[in-house]
Amino acid sequence: MKTLITISWRNIWRHPARSSVLLVAIIVGLWAGVIAVGTMNGLMQQRMDYMIESEITHAQIHHPEFLAEGNSWMFIPEHDRIAAWLENDPRVVSYTSRTLTDGMLQSPVKTSGVRIRGLDIESESRTTTFHENMVEGEYLDTDMRNAVILGKRLAEEHNMEIGNRIVLTFEDINNELTSASFNIAGFYESASSDYDRRNVLIRSEDFLDILADRSIYHEIAIMLENEDKATAFVADLNSEFSGITAQTWRELSPELSMLVELGGIMVYFITMLIMIALAFGILNTMLMALFERMREISMLISIGMSRLRVFLMIMLESIVLTVTGAATGFVLAWLSLWHFTGAGINLEIFAGEEGFAEIGWDQFVYPIMSTGEYVAIISVVITITLLASLYPALKAIRIDPLEVEK
Numbered sequence: 001m002k003t004l005i006t007i008s009w010r011n012i013w014r015h016p017a018r019s020s021v022l023l024v025a026i027i028v029g030l031w032a033g034v035i036a037v038g039t040m041n042g043l044m045q046q047r048m049d050y051m052i053e054s055e056i057t058h059a060q061i062h063h064p065e066f067l068a069e070g071n072s073w074m075f076i077p078e079h080d081r082i083a084a085w086l087e088n089d090p091r092v093v094s095y096t097s098r099t100l101t102d103g104m105l106q107s108p109v110k111t112s113g114v115r116i117r118g119l120d121i122e123s124e125s126r127t128t129t130f131h132e133n134m135v136e137g138e139y140l141d142t143d144m145r146n147a148v149i150l151g152k153r154l155a156e157e158h159n160m161e162i163g164n165r166i167v168l169t170f171e172d173i174n175n176e177l178t179s180a181s182f183n184i185a186g187f188y189e190s191a192s193s194d195y196d197r198r199n200v201l202i203r204s205e206d207f208l209d210i211l212a213d214r215s216i217y218h219e220i221a222i223m224l225e226n227e228d229k230a231t232a233f234v235a236d237l238n239s240e241f242s243g244i245t246a247q248t249w250r251e252l253s254p255e256l257s258m259l260v261e262l263g264g265i266m267v268y269f270i271t272m273l274i275m276i277a278l279a280f281g282i283l284n285t286m287l288m289a290l291f292e293r294m295r296e297i298s299m300l301i302s303i304g305m306s307r308l309r310v311f312l313m314i315m316l317e318s319i320v321l322t323v324t325g326a327a328t329g330f331v332l333a334w335l336s337l338w339h340f341t342g343a344g345i346n347l348e349i350f351a352g353e354e355g356f357a358e359i360g361w362d363q364f365v366y367p368i369m370s371t372g373e374y375v376a377i378i379s380v381v382i383t384i385t386l387l388a389s390l391y392p393a394l395k396a397i398r399i400d401p402l403e404v405e406k
Contacts, residue, residue, distance in 0.1 A: 022285050026325030033274040034333035038367030053129045056249050057221040058230045064245045072101045073173045075216035077243040091224050096123035097217040099207050103170030107158040115199045118207030137162040137186025140203050148182035151196025152189040173212045180210050271380045279388035286392035298399050307397040314396045318389030326381050340367050
């Protein structure tokens with residue numbers, strides 16, 4: 001076998017230019033494939049982490065009709081009993097209760113439809129990282145009376161500054177229209193420009209003074225020890241309490257769940273696409289080498305070299321060439337990922353900061369590749385290489401020395 005490998009290596013470099021071009025194609029192809037997969041994984045993971053940690057958490061509880069209708073009177077029944085149950089469940093890391101309703105924001109410039117979110121400052125900061133999105137002014141823990149936090153983009157549309165006053169109009173739990181003035185304490189900027197234009201944040205206590213004559217909550221957001229426990233957890237909640245609907249983040253955001261699942265499929269798709277293109281290069285190179293060496297191979301067979309060894313020799317030439325290129329490509333890809341994991345890849349040049357914000361993405365992405373994905377790519381590389389080498393090797397062992405000599 002050692003002799004065959006040596007012969008295969010020498011045969012590869014009979015035509016340095018041709019072999020070098022194929023080697024570079026394999027290196028660049030594998031490097032590009034790994035970077036593309038890692039970047040896609042980074043985008044998916046970044047989006048999932050942001051949505052879970054900043055807003056939707058691992059699970060949420062609502063009135064069964066609230067998400068569809070959004071009426072103020074559709075609040076969670078037996079909130080205190082549910083809260084006590086959550087306090088005693090070891091799977092729960094933290095939770096926060098929110099008061100929500102749709103309404104209108106009025107400023108001297110114009111009127112906009114918004115979702116008004118009443119937050120408990122302490123529990124919200126303990127459960128989510130949304131307070132880290134503040135870019136100007138103060139959060140809701142300010143001493144300002146009737147404080148409100150606006151998205152930066154919404155404030156720009158209304159030409160509002162910190163300290164200005166706005167009026168929020170909405171229906172209370174008795175379906176009566178009510179209005180109240182709020183003072184702008186600060187601006188936030190999330191990854192989604194649409195969210196920034198749609199949501200305003202106020203303190204729960206300020207909201208409840210106007211909305212209802214008692215404490216009511218429309219949403220309980222829950223962070224668990226592990227995302228894998230979410231399905232069993234919501235099943236327990238739904239069986240334990242009536243008049244509520246508990247859902248996992250996958251149910252609350254099916255489009256995000258679909259993107260996460262799609263990321264796993266794309267690992268194989270991108271790798272297969274690149275390797276199929278490279279397979280034609282391998283096939284072409286090996287067939288050209290075979291036609292040039294017809295007399296040589298027929299002579300080897302004539303002097304007693306078994307056809308099996310001829311088959312192995314041709315296969316080894318393809319395998320050695322591909323493995324050399326793949327190993328180099330993987331090393332370069334690993335080094336690139338190691339660099340970009342810390343520095344990030346700025347995608348702003350492709351669509352601009354606003355372009356990515358419009359669809360809820362940050363312009364910086366930090367690539368991720370798991371060990372399983374590396375193994376999957378290597379498996380695809382080996383499989384495609386063997387398939388591409390099979391035809392030239394089979395053609396080689398069918399050579400008739402007598403026909404070649406003629």
